[in-house]
Amino acid sequence: MSSETDSDSDESTSKCGAKTDGGEAANSSSGSKCGASKSDSSSSSSKSKCGASKSDSSSSGSNCGSSSKSESVEEKVEATVDDFDAEPGRLMAVGLGPGHPEGMTQRARDVLLEADHIVGYTTYIDLLPDEIIEGADDIYDTPMCGEVSRTEESVDRTLAGNDVAIVGSGDPNVYALAGLALEILESKGATASMVDFEVIPGVPAAQSCGARLGAPLVNDTVSISLSDHLVPMPEIESRLHAVAKESFTITIYNPWSRKRRDNFEKCCEILLTHRDPDTPVGIVHAAGREDEQVMITELDELEELGESEIIDMTTTIVVGNEETYVWDDRMVTPRGYETKYDY
Amino acid sequence: MSSETDSDSDESTSKCGAKTDGGEAANSSSGSKCGASKSDSSSSSSKSKCGASKSDSSSSGSNCGSSSKSESVEEKVEATVDDFDAEPGRLMAVGLGPGHPEGMTQRARDVLLEADHIVGYTTYIDLLPDEIIEGADDIYDTPMCGEVSRTEESVDRTLAGNDVAIVGSGDPNVYALAGLALEILESKGATASMVDFEVIPGVPAAQSCGARLGAPLVNDTVSISLSDHLVPMPEIESRLHAVAKESFTITIYNPWSRKRRDNFEKCCEILLTHRDPDTPVGIVHAAGREDEQVMITELDELEELGESEIIDMTTTIVVGNEETYVWDDRMVTPRGYETKYDY
Numbered sequence: 001m002s003s004e005t006d007s008d009s010d011e012s013t014s015k016c017g018a019k020t021d022g023g024e025a026a027n028s029s030s031g032s033k034c035g036a037s038k039s040d041s042s043s044s045s046s047k048s049k050c051g052a053s054k055s056d057s058s059s060s061g062s063n064c065g066s067s068s069k070s071e072s073v074e075e076k077v078e079a080t081v082d083d084f085d086a087e088p089g090r091l092m093a094v095g096l097g098p099g100h101p102e103g104m105t106q107r108a109r110d111v112l113l114e115a116d117h118i119v120g121y122t123t124y125i126d127l128l129p130d131e132i133i134e135g136a137d138d139i140y141d142t143p144m145c146g147e148v149s150r151t152e153e154s155v156d157r158t159l160a161g162n163d164v165a166i167v168g169s170g171d172p173n174v175y176a177l178a179g180l181a182l183e184i185l186e187s188k189g190a191t192a193s194m195v196d197f198e199v200i201p202g203v204p205a206a207q208s209c210g211a212r213l214g215a216p217l218v219n220d221t222v223s224i225s226l227s228d229h230l231v232p233m234p235e236i237e238s239r240l241h242a243v244a245k246e247s248f249t250i251t252i253y254n255p256w257s258r259k260r261r262d263n264f265e266k267c268c269e270i271l272l273t274h275r276d277p278d279t280p281v282g283i284v285h286a287a288g289r290e291d292e293q294v295m296i297t298e299l300d301e302l303e304e305l306g307e308s309e310i311i312d313m314t315t316t317i318v319v320g321n322e323e324t325y326v327w328d329d330r331m332v333t334p335r336g337y338e339t340k341y342d343y
Numbered sequence: 344m345s346s347e348t349d350s351d352s353d354e355s356t357s358k359c360g361a362k363t364d365g366g367e368a369a370n371s372s373s374g375s376k377c378g379a380s381k382s383d384s385s386s387s388s389s390k391s392k393c394g395a396s397k398s399d400s401s402s403s404g405s406n407c408g409s410s411s412k413s414e415s416v417e418e419k420v421e422a423t424v425d426d427f428d429a430e431p432g433r434l435m436a437v438g439l440g441p442g443h444p445e446g447m448t449q450r451a452r453d454v455l456l457e458a459d460h461i462v463g464y465t466t467y468i469d470l471l472p473d474e475i476i477e478g479a480d481d482i483y484d485t486p487m488c489g490e491v492s493r494t495e496e497s498v499d500r501t502l503a504g505n506d507v508a509i510v511g512s513g514d515p516n517v518y519a520l521a522g523l524a525l526e527i528l529e530s531k532g533a534t535a536s537m538v539d540f541e542v543i544p545g546v547p548a549a550q551s552c553g554a555r556l557g558a559p560l561v562n563d564t565v566s567i568s569l570s571d572h573l574v575p576m577p578e579i580e581s582r583l584h585a586v587a588k589e590s591f592t593i594t595i596y597n598p599w600s601r602k603r604r605d606n607f608e609k610c611c612e613i614l615l616t617h618r619d620p621d622t623p624v625g626i627v628h629a630a631g632r633e634d635e636q637v638m639i640t641e642l643d644e645l646e647e648l649g650e651s652e653i654i655d656m657t658t659t660i661v662v663g664n665e666e667t668y669v670w671d672d673r674m675v676t677p678r679g680y681e682t683k684y685d686y
Binding site: 098101102107110174176186192220246341 | 436438440441443444445446447448449450452453491495514515516517518519521522523524525526527529530534535536540541542543544545546547550551553554555557558559560561562563564565566567568572573574578579581582585586588589590591670671672673675676677678679680681682683684686
C-alpha cells in the first residue's frame with residue numbers, strides 16, 4: 001500500500017527526522033558493505049564491486065520535513081559513470097505489491113532471488129521472505145524519506161558491477177521510484193540501456209484496496225496524491241475539481257499527515273462541491289498488513305475521519321462515482337452491463 | 344493487458360460472433376461438466392455439485408456486436424439462490440496480471456490451486472500453468488464476449504457448493520468482472536458474504552505497459568476506456584476533455600476496433616486540443632505475450648497508427664503529461680523530485 005508512502009518524502013519530521021539521521025548516516029559512512037563511501041571521487045572501488053559515492057557526507061543530508069528547495073540541504077549526485085571501471089550490472093525497479101509476500105508476482109520473486117544487492121525502505125525490506133534476504137550478497141535499507149540517496153546508492157552499486165534490485169511496495173510506476181532511477185542514471189551520464197534497466201510491475205495500492213472493498217474501480221478511474229511536497233497544492237486542487245465533475249472513481253494516495261491536514265480538508269470540500277454527500281467512500285488502512293482496517297462510509301463523513309487513526313499515510317481512499325453503491329458491505333461501481341443485459 | 348478486453352464485449356462480430364456461438368452453445372448444453380444445464384429449474388444438482396442453470400438455451404445467447412439493449416438477445420439470470428440445496432462454496436475473482444504466468448501473484452496461484460472449478464475466457468485459461476489446469480476438477484472456458492453468461496456460470500457453480508475461481512488478465516477491478524460477479528450474486532438473491540466472495544488483485548495493464556515503457560505513470564494518472572458499448576461516447580469525450588486539460592498522464596484501454604474507429608479518432612482530436620503535438624505517447628501491444636510490440640511516438644502521430652497492426656483491442660496506450668519526456672527509449676514522467684533535489 002505504501003510504495004507510495006515511501007516516495008512521499010514530505011512526512012512529518014517526528015516520523016522521519018530522527019530515524020533518517022541514522023539512515024543517512026549509514027549511507028554516508030562506511031557502515032554499508034558497498035557503495036557507501038570513498039574518499040576520492042576519481043577512484044573507483046570496482047574490485048570489491050562497491051559503488052562510488054560522495055566523500056562529502058553533508059550532501060546526503062535528509063530532506064525530510066523540508067518544505068522548500070531553499071531550506072533543504074540538497075542531495076547532490078556527485079559520482080558519475082566515469083568514476084566506475086566495472087562493467088555495469090543490471091538495475092531493476094521491483095514492485096512488491098501489497099505488504100505480504102503472497103502479493104508479490106513470481107517475476108518479482110525471481111528477480112529478487114537473482115539480485116546481488118537489494119535496496120529499499122526498511123519497512124519493505126522487513127517484509128521480504130527469508131530466502132530472498134539470505135540469497136542476497138547485501139541488503140541496503142534506510143528509513144523513510146531517504147529515497148533520493150537510496151536510489152542513488154542503487155545506481156552507484158549497479159555502475160560498480162552489481163545486479164541491483166531497488167524495491168518498494170505497490171508498483172514502481174505509482175508515486176514511486178522508477179522515474180527517479182532513470183533521472184539519476186541520466187544525471188550520472190549513464191543510460192538505461194547500459195544497465196539493462198527494467199521495471200518489474202506490482203499490484204498498486206489502488207488495486208489492493210479496491211479488492212478489499214469489493215468492486216469500486218471497474219469503470220474509468222483516477223489516482224491523485226494529496227502530498228504537495230512535489231506538486232503544488234493549487235494543481236492538486238485543480239485536478240480534483242476536474243475529475244470530481246466527471247464520473248470517475250477517485251483513488252486518493254497519501255491522504256493525510258499532521259503537517260498538511262489542510263490538504264485533506266480542502267480535498268473533502270472539493271469533492272462535496274461536485275458529488276452527493278452520501279457518495280460511498282472506501283477507506284483501507286495498511287492493506288495486507290497486520291494492522292489493516294477497512295471501512296466504508298459516505299463522503300460527508302470523510303473529513304472528520306481525517307483526525308482518526310484509520311487515515312494516515314498508509315491509507316488509501318476510494319471515492320465512488322455517482323453510480324457507486326454499497327451492497328452487503330461491498331462497494332460496487334457498475335461497469336454498465338445492467339444497461340445492456342437483464343440479470 | 345486484456346482482462347479489460349475480455350470484459351469489453353462490444354467487439355466486432357467478425358472477432359466474436361462466430362466463436363461465441365460455440366462458446367455459448369457449450370454453456371447452454373450439457374457439454375460442461377457442471378452447472379450448465381438442468382431441465383427443471385426447481386431441482387438442484389447439488390449431489391454432483393453441479394450448478395443450476397436455465398433450461399432455456401436462448402437466454403444465454405451472445406450479445407456480442409449488439410449495440411443497444413432493444414436489439415440484443417437479453418441474458419436472463421434465472422436460477423436463484425433458492426434453486427440450490429448445497430452449502431455454497433467460495434467465489435474468487437482472480438486477476439492474472441499480464442499474460443505470462445510469472446506475472447501472477449503467489450496469492451493468485453495459491454487460490455487457483457485450491458479452486459474446484461476455474462472459469463474464464465479461453466485465451467486466459469490457455470495461459471495458465473499446467474499444474475493449475477491439472478489440479479482443478481473442472482475448467483469452464485468460453486471465447487470472448489461471453490462474460491455475462493460466464494460470470495453467471497461461476498456464481499451458479501459456487502451456489503452449488505464448489506469453490507470457484509473466475510479469472511481474467513490484469514486486475515478484476517479494471518474494466519473487469521469483480522463488479523459483475525457481485526451484481527449477479529445480488530440478482531440471484533444471494534450475498535457476497537454467503538459465498539465468501541473475494542477479489543484477488545493482479546497487476547493491471549496500465550502497470551504492465553508502464554513498466555515496458557519506463558516510468559511514464561509516476562505522477563497523478565487516469566484510466567479511460569474508449570469502448571462505448573457500456574458507456575455513452577459523449578461521456579467518454581467529456582472525461583477526456585476534463586483530464587487532458589489537467590496534467591494527468593492518461594492510460595487508454597480498448598482503444599480501437601473496426602466497428603468504432605471514430606472513437607479513436609475523436610480521442611486523438613480531443614487530446615490534441617489540449618496537449619502539444621509532440622507529447623510522448625507509449626503504445627504497448629499484447630504486453631507479456633509472444634506478439635508483444637512496444638513503440639514510443641508523439642501525439643500527432645497517434646491517429647494514423649490506429650490503422651496499423653500495433654493498435655487493436657489488446658493494446659494499451661499511455662499519453663504523457665506536459666512534463667513527460669523520452670530518454671534512451673524510455674518515457675519518463677518526473678515525479679517532481681527535481682524541484683527539490685539537486686542531482
